[in-house]
Amino acid sequence: MEDELSISEDYDNYADRQQTLLWKAVEAGQEDTARSLLRHDFIRINETDYEGRTLLLLAVGLGHTNIVECLLDRHDIDVNLQDGNGNLPLNEAAGNGHEAISSLLLEKDDIGVNLKDGDKRTPLIKAASNGHGAIVRQLLERNDIDVNLGNDEGDTPLVEAAWNGHETVVSLLLGKTDIQPNARGESGITPLYTAAAEGHNIVVGLLLERDDIELNVKTSSDETPLFAAANNGHESVTKLLLSRDGIDLNVNCHGDTPLSAALDRGHKVVSELLLYQEGNELEHNGSIDRGYFLLSKALDRGLQDIASKILIAKISRNVEIPIGRSPLSWAAERNKTDQIRSILRIDTLDPNLRDAQGRTPLSRAAECDSISVVSLLLESSRIDVNNGDLDGRTPLSIAADTQNYAVVSILVTRDTVTLHSLVREGNLSSVEILLDNRYDINTKNGVGQSSLHVAVDNNRFDIAVRLLSRGANVNAEDHSSTTPLCLAVQQKRRDFAELLLDYSATGAYAVAYFPILQLDLSKGKITWEGCGVGWSMGKLGQDSGSVRYFSMLQESGIPDDGYELFQQLLAESTSKWLEFCIQFEDHLSHVRLDQLKSQGKRPETISHLAENALHIAQLRRALQGQVRSAEEFNTDLGRLHGGGKEQRAFEYIHTFADIRQQLQILDETIRDLLQFEFAWASINEAHKSTSLAISMKRLSWITFIFLPAMFAASLFGMNVDILENNPDWRWYLLFMGSLLVLTTIGWSLYAD
Known part of the structure; x- marks a missing residue:
């Protein structure tokens, strides 16, 4: 038994050594060694190494054609087996241009010609992308090849070949009857767009020979082939596209056209090709990319000839630009007098149009101290000198701030608003610059106010002194016949009044206006909420009654005497106190509801009720003081003027004093709420103890x-x-x- 185990272990070790030798032979390209080892059945033909590679993929990657042939002779080899990175033998051979290896692999019946590798690309996509025409021809001879199968982004072999400018591959693919020349990926890129964008004019010509090619297909970013060619400055491609009927010259890509894109990039030849093309809409109905007009783009890129031709064509429009500059603004800042003359000849152009920074062309020129440009602009009757920037500054104020005295001397003859704005801002130094250049000190604004009116109204005392010393009209009247002295009196500015009187000012009076529709002439009375009324008796009688009355009551008529005015005051005060008591009572009702909901579980309720009780006590003291003051005033008034009317006033005072009963009721309500809260708290504490x-x-x-x-x-x-x-x-x-x-x-x- 032990001998058999020993023999088995020796056999396994031998097989492993042979397998290792095979890996080395494949890597070194040793055909004889590989063939000798592959005859053994124990060889694992589909084994992967530590990097996840198979023997076949290793040989394909190294370009060892003979080794690949040896491996393919094994009947048990898997020609579609991926390595750890998702690579496939045929895909690798096609991508690396191994023509002979690709031919060997394609002879296998079970080879997958449409399989995607780890990069989601088919063999045809990889061969077409790298321009391997011979391999593409081999693949296209297969009946089961899908020539329109794209990667995960939808890019087909034709798109890849067109993108990289492989003319032979494009020609081979277009020769297939089932090819889709307008196939689009996820981003909407077509073969024609990619070739046009990259400037491959021969590929573009091959695609344009097809009758079914779509010329104006947009990508996901709204770009067409013509737009891409113009934007990238490809002259030959632009000519080819323009030679086809039906090409869209005015496609709108985020506010840009092919012409504006070419101008923006400074492509002079392409711009001229598009400019002279029939059917090109030179006037753009909307804001162009970065806010430039076509003219601004040409001027900004130094394309003077094209700019002149655009000016002759009168293509400029007055649209509000979100970002960028108008042509006139650009030329004014850069002292381009010839261009300014050409631009001003365009009747449809507004010379006062603000740019994206809120600046007018005249303010740009004033800031740059360009006397020639300022003078040239002022020759146009359409220029509004008073038209300020978005921040309110006028060209004259900008010139004064930058101390461009020559420009100031030109602008002061036509400006009528800057002095008022500088006085309003308190800019004394700029005011003096204007006055030194003989600005009309008595110029009036839209409501007839002079600069002296504005100084008084905005409390600019130092400027008022300077204006008066320079000869300002001290008695100038605005549209409401108000003089500076009258304005100073109305605003209770004594220092201004004394200053104006020193310069012999006259006419200090005030005029009040009331809404006529609210007058009740039968009663001689006006009701105007929030208005104070004052009046004076013209002639005193025998009695020593009140002479002047001032009322801030919501409803007020002219009383017969001081007693009636005092009674109106008491009635108004009583009404306000009652209204307050009602609101306080409503507040306590809400507190009661919250108390019932919480059932004594809110500790802050007691402190809130105690605070309310404190407020009631303070209100009672305040009411008592007001009642006492009213009684004393009524007694003094009766002692001085008599007439027996003080008793009637005491009745109003007693009604006013009855407010104490309302406060007493509110105080009792708060005490009841406190007792309820203490009871709830005691019950809750008992429950907690149990x-x-x-x-x-x-x-x-x-x-x-x-x-x-x-x-x-x-x-x-x-x-x-x-x-x-x-x-x-x-x-x-x-x-x-x-x-x-x-x-x-x-x-x-x-x-x-």
Whole structure:
């Protein structure tokens, strides 16, 4: 028996050594050694090494044709077995251009010509992608080949060949009757698009020879073959595409056309090809990529000839640009006077259009201190000097801030708003620059206000002093006939009033306006919420009644005397206090509902109620003070003016004082709520005490039950000598049971 085992082990070791020799022979390309070893049946032909490779894949990868032939002679070889990386023999041979090996593999009946490897690519895709025409021809001779089978992204062999410009492979594939020349992958890429994008003009020509080729198919990014060729500057491809009827010249790819894309990239020849093509819509109905007009793109890329031709074609449009610059803005900033003249000749162009940064062309020129450009722009009657940037700055204010005095001297003759805005901002230095350049100091804005009005209205005292010293009209009136002095009096600015009076200002009065539709002429009364009314008696009578009245009441008429005004005040105060009491009562109702829901389980309720009680106490004190003040005022008023009307006023005061009863009711309600809350809290505490007592009783029972067991365990644990002879474990139970009985008897006697 031992001899047989020894023989078996020797045989296994021998077989392993032979298998190892075969791997070395295949790797070294030793055909004779490989053939000799492959005759043995114990050779594992489909074995994989530590890298997951099979013998066949190793030979294919190294290009050992003779070794591959030897391996294929074995009837048990699996020609479609993948290695650990998903590689297949035929796919590797086709991808690496091993024509002879591919031919040997294709002779096998069970070879899978449409299998995908770990990269999800078929043998035909790999051969076509790498331009191995002979292998592609071998594969196409197979009847079971699928010429349109793509990878996982949908890219077919024709797409791969077109992308890499393999003309022979493309020609072979197009010769198949079942080829799909317009097959699209997940990204929508077609063979024509890939060839056009890469500039493979011969491949593009082969594809365009087919009548069924689609010229304007869009990718997932809305690009067409013409757009890709123009964007990448491929002149020959662009010519080929433009020679075909039905080509779309105006495809919109995220706001770009083929022409705008070529201009944006600076491709002059391609741009000219597209510009002169019939059917090209030069006016784009929308914003172009990065906000440039076609003209801006041409100017920005230095394509002056094309820019001039575009200007002649009048293609510029006035669209709001999300990002970028208008042609006029670009030319104004760069002092391109010739281009500015050409642009201004376009009637459809708005010369005041703001760019993406909110700047106008004139403000750009003013900032750059370009006198020639500013003068040229001002020659156009369409230029609005007062049109400011998005931040409110005008060209004149920008020139003043940058101290471009020459530009300031040009702009001051036509500007009518900058001085007002600078005064409003308090920019004294820029104001002085404008005045030094003879700006009209008395220019008025849209409401007729002069710069002095604006200085008073915005509390710019230093600027007002400077304006007056420069000769500002101190008595200028706006559209409402208000002078600076009147404005200063209305706004209670004494320093301005004194300053204006020093310069002989006159006419300090105020005018009030009321809504006519709200007047009730029969009663001589106006109701206007939030308005204060003031009036004065024109002529005093024999009595010493009140002369001036000022009322901030919601509803107010002209009272006969001070008593009637005082009564209106008391009635209004009583109404406000009652309204407050109603709101407080509603608040306490909500507190009561919350109290019933919580059942005394919210500790903060007591503090909230105590806070409310404090508020009521403070309100009662405030009300008492108001009532006392009203009584004292009524007494003093009666002593001074008499007339017997003080008694009527006391009736209003007593009604006002009755508010104390409402506050008393609210106080009692709060006390009741506090008592309820204390009761709920007491009940909850009692429940907690009862629950705690029950828990303690249960704990006592548990202690009595486990006490004997714990005592027995501790006894055995301390007396180690008892356990020396390994006594029976039932002794522990007997001892524990005895203690439990004794404990129970003792507890019963104690309980009795």
